[in-house]
Amino acid sequence: MATIIQINHMYGLQRQRLRNVAIHSPSIFWVQSGQKQLFWQDDELTLDTSKLLLTRAHQQLTFENKPERAKFASIQFSFRLSPPEHMLKLSTSLAKSRYSPLYIPDKSLFDTLTLFTNLQWQELSAITQKYWLFGLYQQLAEAGKLHLLFTSQTIPFAQKLSDYLTQQPGQDYPLNDVAEHFSMSRATFIRRLKKENTQFREILTQVRMNHALSLMQQGKRHPLDIALCCGYQSQERFSQRFHQKFGISPKQYLKTLE
Numbered sequence: 001m002a003t004i005i006q007i008n009h010m011y012g013l014q015r016q017r018l019r020n021v022a023i024h025s026p027s028i029f030w031v032q033s034g035q036k037q038l039f040w041q042d043d044e045l046t047l048d049t050s051k052l053l054l055t056r057a058h059q060q061l062t063f064e065n066k067p068e069r070a071k072f073a074s075i076q077f078s079f080r081l082s083p084p085e086h087m088l089k090l091s092t093s094l095a096k097s098r099y100s101p102l103y104i105p106d107k108s109l110f111d112t113l114t115l116f117t118n119l120q121w122q123e124l125s126a127i128t129q130k131y132w133l134f135g136l137y138q139q140l141a142e143a144g145k146l147h148l149l150f151t152s153q154t155i156p157f158a159q160k161l162s163d164y165l166t167q168q169p170g171q172d173y174p175l176n177d178v179a180e181h182f183s184m185s186r187a188t189f190i191r192r193l194k195k196e197n198t199q200f201r202e203i204l205t206q207v208r209m210n211h212a213l214s215l216m217q218q219g220k221r222h223p224l225d226i227a228l229c230c231g232y233q234s235q236e237r238f239s240q241r242f243h244q245k246f247g248i249s250p251k252q253y254l255k256t257l258e
Helices: 085-094 107-118 126-142 157-166 175-181 186-195 200-217 223-229 235-246 250-255
Strands: 005-012 016-023 027-033 035-040 043-047 052-055 059-066 072-079
Touching: 005 107, 005 200, 016 200, 016 235, 027 035, 027 107, 035 072, 059 072, 072 107, 085 126, 107 126, 157 175, 157 186, 157 200, 175 186, 186 200, 200 223, 200 235, 200 250, 223 235, 223 250, 235 250
Parallel strands: none
Antiparallel strands: 005 072, 016 059, 027 052, 027 072, 035 043, 035 059
16 A cells, blocks of 8 residues: 655665755654764754754755764655645744754654654555654644645645656656656646746656665665666666766765665
8 A cells, every 4th residue: 555654764884975865755854873964055954863854845955974883874754645734824833933954852753753663554544644644743733843844735746746756766757658647738747847946857867866875775786786776777877877966976875885
């Protein structure tokens, strides 16, 4: 069964500096070991085990993961369901004036996230998943933080497209076929993305590059195998894209996992 939340575990045994990592869905990052040094606008912010990082869909993050006691570890919770309007209004009304993507929550929110990592989401019905997720959203709303993840109830079209492409990142995606999937003409499809200041190829590349990171985290080590899984027939072309995107080569990133 499709889930309305995706939970990814990331690690590193050496320092990992990455730039322009696309966040496709509203996400919470929770560091389990080490620190994440976040380069946010004109500031440097430190995310450790006592804080959470809250990001909206289609933000891009530049950061350095710093191991502690020989390892960095973090969890990313990505959400595919928007909260109801009354929760967003409550969150906005309780928000503090100074904005920061970092949040120091109380123990109850950490307990909820820990519980989420242990749930077998794919075995839950859609309505049960919704009830669990809305409980977390209510906690965030009461803390005045939910609106930092969601600007409105409406899911951006770029996020819907990312969710669709993420299902099979290595597949070939002719633009006309993708437009037809969303019941649009090619011209309408392009206009919808343009309204959100993005393009189809840009989103497809972001999805594929993020998939490459995920494959490496899961144990794939041969660059050609990773390239093929991400829709690239040329290892060289894949490596160029990866370096252009993240500022590090696939081989350099793999070394941080050893």
